[in-house]
Amino acid sequence: MLGVSTHASEQEKLTLLAEGNELPLLNNRFRIDHEIDKITLLFFRRPGSPAVVLIRPDGSKLYAPHALNDDQLQWHDERGYDLIELRNPMPGPWQVVGQILPQSRIMVLGDISLEVDALPPLLFRGEIIKLTGRVLNDGEHVEVGHFQQVINLQVDFVSTNNNEFTNFGAGTEHVAYFKDDGRGFDERPGDAIFTGEFRLDFAPGQWRPEIALTTPLIQRKVVQEPVVVKEPPLTYELIKGENDADHELVFRLDPELVQPQSVLLQGRIFYPNNDEQVFSLPASALAERRLKISNYDRGRYEVEVEMFATNINGREFMAYLPKHEFVITQPIERLVESQATTPNSEADMQRANLALDEQDSLMTQEQSKGSQSLLENIQLVVLANLVILFIGAVLIRVFLLKKPLVPGANLLFWRKKQQGQLNASQVNLGKNGSKSDKSGEILNLSLSDD
Structure with missing residues (x-):
C-alpha cells in the first residue's frame, strides 16, 4: 500500500488510495512515499498466527521484538492483527510476510477522530441511555470489517465538584464499554459505528460526560458539556x-x-x-x-x-x-x-x-402487658410451692415423727400421759401387797412372809 504525503494534493490522495486509507495487497507488497515522516499500518491476519514480518526496500527485516530497542518503531501484536507505527520509514517498496487474511487490506491510519451524539441536559437516575459514536480516519468513514477488533469505546461520567449538587467530590463513574460487534444495541459489526446503552446507576448531581476512543497506539477523547442527573420524577x-x-x-x-x-x-x-x-x-x-x-x-x-x-x-x-x-x-x-x-x-x-410514633406506642403497650402477665404467673407458682411445702411438713411431723401439730399442746399432753401411767402403776402395786406413803418418797417393794 502507498503512504500519503501530508503535502500531497487531494487528487494524488484519491489516486494512491482509491478506497480511502486502505488498499488491497498486491503480492503482499506496498510502497511508502519519500515525503512520509510517520506512518501507521494495520495488518489483519489469521487469529492466533504469528506476527507478520516487514521487509524494507533494502532487504532487511523488521520483527515485532525490534520495537523494544528501536525508538523509530512501535509494534502492537494482538491475536488477529498487527498495529505498527514507523517514523522516518525508508522510502520505496515494502513487503509483508505472514498469514494475512484473504481479501485483507492494509490500512494507513491517519487522523483518527471520534464523533459522539450529545447527551441531553436533563437526565434521571436509573435512566437507560442509548449512545452512538462514529470513528473517522482522516475525516472519512471507516468501512473495514476487522477494524472493530482494534477500537474500544469507554463512557465515563466525571463529577464537576460543584458544591451546589449532592455529587460534590464523587470522582469518576465508569458506566460503559462499547464494542463494534453487532451485539446489543450495536446495529452492524465492523462498521466503525459504536451504538450501546448504559444505565445511570449513580448519585444524582452535575456530571461531565467523557467518551474515550482507545487503540493500542491511538487515544481520542470527547468531553461534552455538563449534564444534570436528577432523582426520578x-x-x-x-x-x-x-x-x-x-x-x-x-x-x-x-x-x-x-x-x-x-x-x-x-x-x-x-x-x-x-x-x-x-x-x-x-x-x-x-x-x-x-x-x-x-x-x-x-x-x-x-x-x-x-x-x-x-x-x-x-x-x-x-x-x-x-x-x-x-x-x-x-x-x-x-x-x-x-x-x-x-x-x-x-x-x-x-x-x-x-x-x-403510633407504631412504637403500640409495641410498648404490648411489651408492658406481657411483662405484667409474666410477673403474676411467677407469683402464683411461688405461692403454690410454699403451700405444698407447708402441708408436707405438717404430715411428716404428725404421722412420721408422732409429734403434735402445736408444740405447747405437745407438752401438756405428755405430762398428763406420764401422770396417768404413774397412778396406774401405784394401783397395781397395791394389789400385790406393796404400799407407799402418801408423800410418794418411799416405795415398799418387800415381799410378804408368806
Whole structure:
C-alpha cells in the first residue's frame, strides 16, 4: 500500500488510495512515499498466527521484538492483527510476510477522530441511555470489517465538584464499554459505528460526560458539556392495610419534570412468602397512580418499577427506578406510613413521624402487658410451692415423727400421759401387797412372809 504525503494534493490522495486509507495487497507488497515522516499500518491476519514480518526496500527485516530497542518503531501484536507505527520509514517498496487474511487490506491510519451524539441536559437516575459514536480516519468513514477488533469505546461520567449538587467530590463513574460487534444495541459489526446503552446507576448531581476512543497506539477523547442527573420524577406513599385488607402503594408524579399523561408504569411485587406478581399501570392524565398489594401479614415486601415517559423537554425516556421496600412487623389496626424517594413537603415528614410514633406506642403497650402477665404467673407458682411445702411438713411431723401439730399442746399432753401411767402403776402395786406413803418418797417393794 502507498503512504500519503501530508503535502500531497487531494487528487494524488484519491489516486494512491482509491478506497480511502486502505488498499488491497498486491503480492503482499506496498510502497511508502519519500515525503512520509510517520506512518501507521494495520495488518489483519489469521487469529492466533504469528506476527507478520516487514521487509524494507533494502532487504532487511523488521520483527515485532525490534520495537523494544528501536525508538523509530512501535509494534502492537494482538491475536488477529498487527498495529505498527514507523517514523522516518525508508522510502520505496515494502513487503509483508505472514498469514494475512484473504481479501485483507492494509490500512494507513491517519487522523483518527471520534464523533459522539450529545447527551441531553436533563437526565434521571436509573435512566437507560442509548449512545452512538462514529470513528473517522482522516475525516472519512471507516468501512473495514476487522477494524472493530482494534477500537474500544469507554463512557465515563466525571463529577464537576460543584458544591451546589449532592455529587460534590464523587470522582469518576465508569458506566460503559462499547464494542463494534453487532451485539446489543450495536446495529452492524465492523462498521466503525459504536451504538450501546448504559444505565445511570449513580448519585444524582452535575456530571461531565467523557467518551474515550482507545487503540493500542491511538487515544481520542470527547468531553461534552455538563449534564444534570436528577432523582426520578416519582415518589411513593404506602398505605398499610387494616387487619386483612390489601396494602396500597401510591405513586405521585412530578409534573414539573415529566408529562403525567405520558407515564406508563410496570414492574414486579415480591412478597414475604417468595411469591412474585407482575403489574402494569396505564397512562393517565392524573399525577397519582395506585397499586394494590396483597396483605400477607408480617414480612418484607419489595416493589420494582420501570417507567416509560416523556420529560418536560419532550424527550422520551425509560428508567429503572430504585427498588421500594417496606416491612410489616405486627398485625395492623390502623397505621399509615409515608415514604418517598424525595419528600414532597414538611407535612409528609410530619405524617410519617406520627405514624412511626403510633407504631412504637403500640409495641410498648404490648411489651408492658406481657411483662405484667409474666410477673403474676411467677407469683402464683411461688405461692403454690410454699403451700405444698407447708402441708408436707405438717404430715411428716404428725404421722412420721408422732409429734403434735402445736408444740405447747405437745407438752401438756405428755405430762398428763406420764401422770396417768404413774397412778396406774401405784394401783397395781397395791394389789400385790406393796404400799407407799402418801408423800410418794418411799416405795415398799418387800415381799410378804408368806
